[in-house]
Amino acid sequence: MIKLTTALQSSLKGSELPTALFCFEEGPIAGAKPVLPAQRKAVLDQAKADGFKGGLGDCASFSSPNFGKLILVGLGKKGDYDAEALRRAAAGLFHYAKGRFARIAVFPADNPQAAAEGLILASYRFLEYKKGEEEKLSEAVFIAAQAAEKNGFEKALSKAALHAEAVCLARDLVNRGPSDKTPQAMAEIAKSLDGSGIKVSVISRAKAQELGMGSFLGVARGSAHEPAFVHLVYKPQGPARKRLGLVGKGITFDSGGLSLKPPQHMETMKMDMAGAASVLAVFKVLPRLKARAEVHGFCAFTYNMPGPDAMKPGDVIKAMNGKTIEVLNTDAEGRLILADALAYASRQKLDALIDLATLTGAVVTALGSKVTGAMTNNPALLRQLLAASAKTQEAVCELPLVKDYKDQIKSSIADLQNIGKARGEAGSIIGGLFLQEFVDGAAWVHLDIAGTAWTDAPSAYCPAGGTGSMVRTLIEYLAAL
Numbered sequence: 365m366i367k368l369t370t371a372l373q374s375s376l377k378g379s380e381l382p383t384a385l386f387c388f389e390e391g392p393i394a395g396a397k398p399v400l401p402a403q404r405k406a407v408l409d410q411a412k413a414d415g416f417k418g419g420l421g422d423c424a425s426f427s428s429p430n431f432g433k434l435i436l437v438g439l440g441k442k443g444d445y446d447a448e449a450l451r452r453a454a455a456g457l458f459h460y461a462k463g464r465f466a467r468i469a470v471f472p473a474d475n476p477q478a479a480a481e482g483l484i485l486a487s488y489r490f491l492e493y494k495k496g497e498e499e500k501l502s503e504a505v506f507i508a509a510q511a512a513e514k515n516g517f518e519k520a521l522s523k524a525a526l527h528a529e530a531v532c533l534a535r536d537l538v539n540r541g542p543s544d545k546t547p548q549a550m551a552e553i554a555k556s557l558d559g560s561g562i563k564v565s566v567i568s569r570a571k572a573q574e575l576g577m578g579s580f581l582g583v584a585r586g587s588a589h590e591p592a593f594v595h596l597v598y599k600p601q602g603p604a605r606k607r608l609g610l611v612g613k614g615i616t617f618d619s620g621g622l623s624l625k626p627p628q629h630m631e632t633m634k635m636d637m638a639g640a641a642s643v644l645a646v647f648k649v650l651p652r653l654k655a656r657a658e659v660h661g662f663c664a665f666t667y668n669m670p671g672p673d674a675m676k677p678g679d680v681i682k683a684m685n686g687k688t689i690e691v692l693n694t695d696a697e698g699r700l701i702l703a704d705a706l707a708y709a710s711r712q713k714l715d716a717l718i719d720l721a722t723l724t725g726a727v728v729t730a731l732g733s734k735v736t737g738a739m740t741n742n743p744a745l746l747r748q749l750l751a752a753s754a755k756t757q758e759a760v761c762e763l764p765l766v767k768d769y770k771d772q773i774k775s776s777i778a779d780l781q782n783i784g785k786a787r788g789e790a791g792s793i794i795g796g797l798f799l800q801e802f803v804d805g806a807a808w809v810h811l812d813i814a815g816t817a818w819t820d821a822p823s824a825y826c827p828a829g830g831t832g833s834m835v836r837t838l839i840e841y842l843a844a845l
């Protein structure tokens with residue numbers, strides 16, 4: 365990962381560092397005050413002569429008599445410009461510079477945090493199983509005109525580093541092979557976060573049985589590995605402004621169980637613990653964030669496997685809140701483990717619950733791979749979360765919890781059935797309505813990240829694989845409380 369530092373422009377005089385300037389398609393260079401207007405024209409003329417058009421993330425480098433080596437980085441059209449454009453342009457800069465230069469200097473336009481996020485997140489690589497090719501670029505120095513600006517840059521860089529550290533932990537955990545992240549191993553990772561304001565407890569199978577978590581344990585029956593239910597608590601130094609719960613789906617591999625998935629659908633199912641990975645990622649940085657809310661994390665970890673004692677379609681199980689569930693499809697397992705996770709969380713009487721789950725393929729059909737589906741029983745809570753997502757520019761779209769569809773999950777022999785009666789209709793909403801049965805009236809938002817937690821195609825600041833979706837948004841939301 366790239367290291368980001370700051371320096372005063374005066375201290376870089378005479379250095380040979382290639383210097384990056386961000387520049388709109390229409391010409392003007394953004395936020396590099398020390399470059400005088402008269403010289404800007406000469407710089408741009410030369411870049412244009414080299415074929416640079418300023419498209420988002422495009423880069424061109426050349427030597428200029430006044431400034432030494434320059435890298436111009438396109439921001440695209442001025443009218444389309446926002447923090448996300450800068451994030452992507454900075455990612456373009458990283459990819460351009462990574463094989464060319466060991467260190468670069470950067471004038472970070474008007475938003476040093478976004479520029480820093482683009483650079484760091486683009487530099488993420490998953491190297492647990494192979495050695496990546498050496499990249500030349502190891503450091504980017506953000507150039508400040510004076511001390512006050514330098515201070516501002518330092519704050520922005522540490523915020524960006526915090527966001528990126530969390531996102532990259534989530535990506536690492538999602539990318540890890542399924543046999544290398546047993547529920548026990550995930551619980552160990554959670555335990556390693558214990559300390560500095562965070563307490564972690566792990567509920568074993570026996571304790572879960574005592575608690576009546578028959579729905580969670582039903583899913584675990586098909587696996588040779590013990591499940592693990594993790595409860596993390598972060599307490600702020602002062603009085604807590606709010607008490608909040610984050611609930612994560614932690615299926616460490618989803619084979620579908622006896623309702624087995626076809627091979628192609630299974631290829632990426634190591635990502636089915638992305639919700640829980642995001643919860644752990646947030647906890648990793650909560651103490652440094654100095655969040656003023658008390659935050660509880662609930663991660664339900666188990667494999668969904670078709671082992672000898674696996675749950676069978678037709679089985680009826682009982683969740684911790686006493687509700688019985690007829691399991692008609694063992695591949696609708698996320699809602700089963702979340703049923704107990706939400707019921708357990710609701711007993712803590714928190715002010716709000718937010719769950720993150722790769723719950724339904726239907727949300728990919730509805731919203732694609734760039735938009736998270738959100739459902740809620742509390743519009744005010746969702747509004748707060750959407751305000752945070754507007755800042756981080758992670759797209760979130762609400763789907764309605766249509767009351768009329770509740771009949772879809774009524775069973776003739778149990779309180780609920782785990783799939784809807786009208787197959788192929790409103791699958792994500794059906795999933796949300798099912799979860800709602802277990803929150804006991806708590807203010808709650810369900811985030812279906814099945815589309816956004818994983819990407820087959822690399823994008824500006826995310827390689828193919830786990831994305832760490834919604835991690836930045838959750839951090840932004842918690843920081844604002």
Ligand code: BES
Nearest residue numbers: 693695696698722723724725726783814
């Ligand atoms: N983990 C899957 C959902 C999923 C699908 C995540 C694609 C990421 C990409 C979930 O457990 C599942 O299998 N859901 C079923 C539900 C159905 C049986 C009602 C689905 O979406 O097909």
Ligand code: MN
Nearest residue numbers: 618695696697
């Ligand atoms: Mn499934």
Ligand code: ZN
Nearest residue numbers: 615618636698
């Ligand atoms: Zn699943």
